[in-house]
Amino acid sequence: MPSIVARVADIVRRHPERVAIVGDDRRIRYVEFWAEARHFARALHARGLRRGERVAILLPNRIEAAVACYGCWLAGGIAAPLNVQARARDFEAWLRHCDARHIVYEHSHGDAVEAISKIDACNGHAPIERWAIGADRPLFPQDAVPASASDIDNDANAIAADDAALILYTSGTTGAPKGVTLTHGNLLANASAVVRYLELSERDSVLSILAFYYAYGASVLHTHLLSGGCVVLAQNLLFPHLLMDTIARERITGFSGVPSTYALLLERVKLVDYDLSSLRYLTQAGGAMSAVLTRRLRNALPDARLFVMYGQTEATSRLTWLPPERLDEKIGSVGIPVDGVELRIECEDGREADRYETGEIRVRGANVMRGYWNNPDASASVLRDGWLRTGDMGHVDADGYLYIDGRRSDMIKTGAHRVHPNDIEDVIHEVPGVSEVAVVGIDDNVLGQVVKAFIVAPGLPPNSENMIKAHCRERLASYKIPREIAFVSALPRTASGKVRRAALLEPQTIP
Numbered sequence: 164m165p166s167i168v169a170r171v172a173d174i175v176r177r178h179p180e181r182v183a184i185v186g187d188d189r190r191i192r193y194v195e196f197w198a199e200a201r202h203f204a205r206a207l208h209a210r211g212l213r214r215g216e217r218v219a220i221l222l223p224n225r226i227e228a229a230v231a232c233y234g235c236w237l238a239g240g241i242a243a244p245l246n247v248q249a250r251a252r253d254f255e256a257w258l259r260h261c262d263a264r265h266i267v268y269e270h271s272h273g274d275a276v277e278a279i280s281k282i283d284a285c286n287g288h289a290p291i292e293r294w295a296i297g298a299d300r301p302l303f304p305q306d307a308v309p310a311s312a313s314d315i316d317n318d319a320n321a322i323a324a325d326d327a328a329l330i331l332y333t334s335g336t337t338g339a340p341k342g343v344t345l346t347h348g349n350l351l352a353n354a355s356a357v358v359r360y361l362e363l364s365e366r367d368s369v370l371s372i373l374a375f376y377y378a379y380g381a382s383v384l385h386t387h388l389l390s391g392g393c394v395v396l397a398q399n400l401l402f403p404h405l406l407m408d409t410i411a412r413e414r415i416t417g418f419s420g421v422p423s424t425y426a427l428l429l430e431r432v433k434l435v436d437y438d439l440s441s442l443r444y445l446t447q448a449g450g451a452m453s454a455v456l457t458r459r460l461r462n463a464l465p466d467a468r469l470f471v472m473y474g475q476t477e478a479t480s481r482l483t484w485l486p487p488e489r490l491d492e493k494i495g496s497v498g499i500p501v502d503g504v505e506l507r508i509e510c511e512d513g514r515e516a517d518r519y520e521t522g523e524i525r526v527r528g529a530n531v532m533r534g535y536w537n538n539p540d541a542s543a544s545v546l547r548d549g550w551l552r553t554g555d556m557g558h559v560d561a562d563g564y565l566y567i568d569g570r571r572s573d574m575i576k577t578g579a580h581r582v583h584p585n586d587i588e589d590v591i592h593e594v595p596g597v598s599e600v601a602v603v604g605i606d607d608n609v610l611g612q613v614v615k616a617f618i619v620a621p622g623l624p625p626n627s628e629n630m631i632k633a634h635c636r637e638r639l640a641s642y643k644i645p646r647e648i649a650f651v652s653a654l655p656r657t658a659s660g661k662v663r664r665a666a667l668l669e670p671q672t673i674p
Contacts (some may be wrong), residue, residue, distance in 0.1 A: 164327075165320070166347040167354060167385050168236050172197065173475075174318040174365075174391040180364065183388060184226050185413065186396030189387065191226055193391075196233075203302060210292050212265060214239035217330065219263035220376075221245045221275050223255065224396045227302045228375050231294075231386060236328060237319065237346075240265075243330040243342070244376035247272070248580075254278035260606050261330050261339040261536055267302065270295035286309050288441070321500030324348030330536050331378055333476050333581060342536035343476045344377075352529035353479035354386045356501040360484050361417070361444060365391035366384045370410055371395045373426070373579060379448055382480035389634060400427050407437040414441040418467075421449035423578045423610045430609070434463050442546060448472040448481070450576045450611045451567060454494050473497035473567065475553055477545065479484050479530040482506070482553075483565050496564040504528040508559060516558065521568045524557045525550040529662040529664040540669065573664055575604035577612050580642045583662070587645065589613060590638045594631055596622035601654050601662045605647065613646035625650055 174181075179194035191199075195568070208266075218235040220242055222228040227242070233243045243261045245254060268275040269330070282288045296302050325497065329482040330342040330352055345574065357363075368388050371394050373380030389393050395413050397406055403543045406428075409415065420428075426446065439624075445460070445467050452471065461469060468487040484496030500506045507525045508516035516522035531551045534542030545552045556568045575582040584602035591600045599619035604612035620627065628648045635644045655666040 164237075165351070166322040166324065166326075168180060168233060168322055168345075168347070169319045170351070171233070171388050174388070178365065178391055181391060182586065184229060184396065186224070186394075188227050189226055196230065199230045199302070200233040200237055201612050203230055204237035206239040207234065207265060210265070212238050212240055212292075215241060215327070217241045217243050217261045217263045219245055219258055219261070219268075219269040220271065221247055221266060222268075222296075223247050224371060224373075224375055224380070225265070226396070227296055227638060229394075230302060232375070234324065234671040239321075239326075241327045241330060243332075245332065245373070246376050246380070246640070248642070250274050250638055251277040252283075252638065253533045253640075255281055256340050257342075258282055258291070261342055264289075265292040265294065267294040269298065270297045270300055271662070272558075276664045281348070289291065293491070302366060306608070315464050322347050325533075327533065329381070331376070331381070333634050336673070341538065341541060344533045344536045345479055346533055349479045349530050349532060350385060351659060353501070353504055354382065354389050356503055356530070358390055358489055359502055359531060360486075361446070363387065363390040363392060363417075367416045368393035368395055368413060369419065369444070370395050370397055370406060370413075370415045372399060372406070372417070373419055373421075375390045377579060378474065378476040378480040379419070379421075387417075388594060400424060402427050402430045407432055407434065407439065408430045408440065411438045413560050416441055416443040416510065418442060418444075419446040421579045421611070422447065422452040426456055426564070426609045427464060429456075429459055439464060440466065442467040444468045444470060444487075446470045446472060448474055449579055451497075454461075457490070457494065459654055468475055468544070471497060473565065475551075475555075477532045477551055477553075478504070478526060479532070481530075482526055485564070493560075493562075493564050496560070497564050498523055499564060500526070500528075501530075504530060506559075506565065518561055519558050521556055522557045523552045524555045524565070524567075524642075526553065528553060536654075556620060573603070575602075575612050577604065577607075577614065577642050578610045580640075582614065582643050585640065587635065587643050591618065591631060593638075594623075594634050596618075596627075597631075598622075599654055601664060601667060602645070603664050603667050605668065607646075614643060614644040615647040615667075617649050617651050619651060619653060620651075 175197040181193050182190050183196045184191050184195045218240045219230045231243045251274040326347050328347045329345040371383050375381050412577050471485040473483045481501050483498040504596045505527050506616045508522040510516050510522045510527050527550045586601045587602045597620045602616045605615045655663045
């Protein structure tokens with residue numbers, strides 16, 4: 164089975180002059196994209212990269228991030244994209260965990276420099292090869308890039324389906340680094356399934372605001388390159404009207420977002436003021452979107468097909484999709500399995516659930532991960548007899564359409580981010596006077612959830628909220644900072660002493 168790399172190489176052969184990516188005031192054609200990826204692969208080899216070694220990519224959505232990923236693959240490496248919004252403590256943990264031998268980052272990223280320096284200072288640890296880029300510091304000298312890439316490298320066809328391709332970090336159930344290891348076969352199987360139901364072709368272009376270091380954002384990138392389409396990059400939603408200007412100017416055909424993305428657009432932009440007639444489809448994943456928001460979006464953009472989807476990083480990205488023509492009939496459903504995915508609802512006693520009966524969602528298919536990087540115990544806990552235990556609860560209706568009923572995990576979904584409470588609790592515990600802390604996600608109309616911390620701190624004055632938030636702001640990404648803080652005398656616990664997080668959301672249980 165060929166890889167995404169080989170499939171993109173075929174696009175380069177057949178359509179070299181087609182625009183592949185637009186971003187950073189550049190419009191890069193497929194022939195140029197491929198030439199830059201080949202050059203980076205050769206540069207990695209020249210600086211000692213061996214097959215199977217990890218290349219950390221710590222970049223926002225920019226052309227160099229895609230070039231670094233594909234160049235890493237052409238060189239036989241494993242790409243490890245890291246969340247640029249994290250802090251030094253996270254970077255250091257991730258870099259150590261995957262034992263990255265190379266790192267590509269923006270030279271002005273102080274937390275990245277701090278993390279690399281700490282690792283390099285350790286006795287016996289070989290220095291990490293640094294690729295620091297900036298406006299005046301390209302990934303490599305542009306005059307060193309071949310003018311033509313029509314002589315496609317054989318390296319693309321040398322990639323095997325079972326070769327590891329990506330390590331995507333997710334907080335998991337413990338807060339410790341957990342690297343989802345995806346193979347080239349995983350990526351191609353899932354991307355091909357998405358291409359089929361979205362009916363993507365070389366005529367499509369997508370406005371990409373989703374970070375490549377998340378499974379959803381990576382899927383948007385790879386599916387459109389795989390199709391010979393164009394990926395137009397945007398950094399964020401800070402100026403949503405500019406995004407609409409881009410859709411109108413570039414005649415964008417597709418847009419992907421999480422529920423908070425669409426909530427922000429609908430609240431802050433008068434969509435009728437823009438020519439969005441080119442939009443053919445919208446995709447939504449990354450958490451449940453309310454029926455109210457779904458209908459508002461459909462009313463605002465009635466001519467664009469809206470695809471509601473469900474997935475997991477451990478399954479590459481996508482597990483189910485809801486055919487747009489059934490959206491009104493199946494409102495609240497996340498649809499049917501994508502091609503190649505088998506789905507099972509399992510009860511606690513191990514039997515398969517009946518229709519409409521809630522159980523744990525389990526899946527299997529060519530898109531399911533190899534396992535967690537260097538963590539066989541965690542891998543064995545979720546991969547059993549060929550099935551992936553998602554940790555999500557759900558049921559299917561009489562037509563086989565899936566509905567999500569809740570989560571077993573305590574993971575907080577805020578906007579496009581996934582946050583584990585332990586990451587925040589560890590930082591708050593550093594504040595003198597804090598004896599106990601528990602963090603949960605509370606409902607938010609825009610972001611889906613925001614962080615709330617319940618703190619037991621008899622030695623602190625009741626007005627210590629701002630001080631604790633300031634402490635978190637210095638050590639955590641912005642989306643991890645508690646929106647609300649409540650001081651309590653004790654935390655509700657089970658008989659075994661575990662904190663009952665669900666009870667924290669019930670006011671009558673809080674002392």
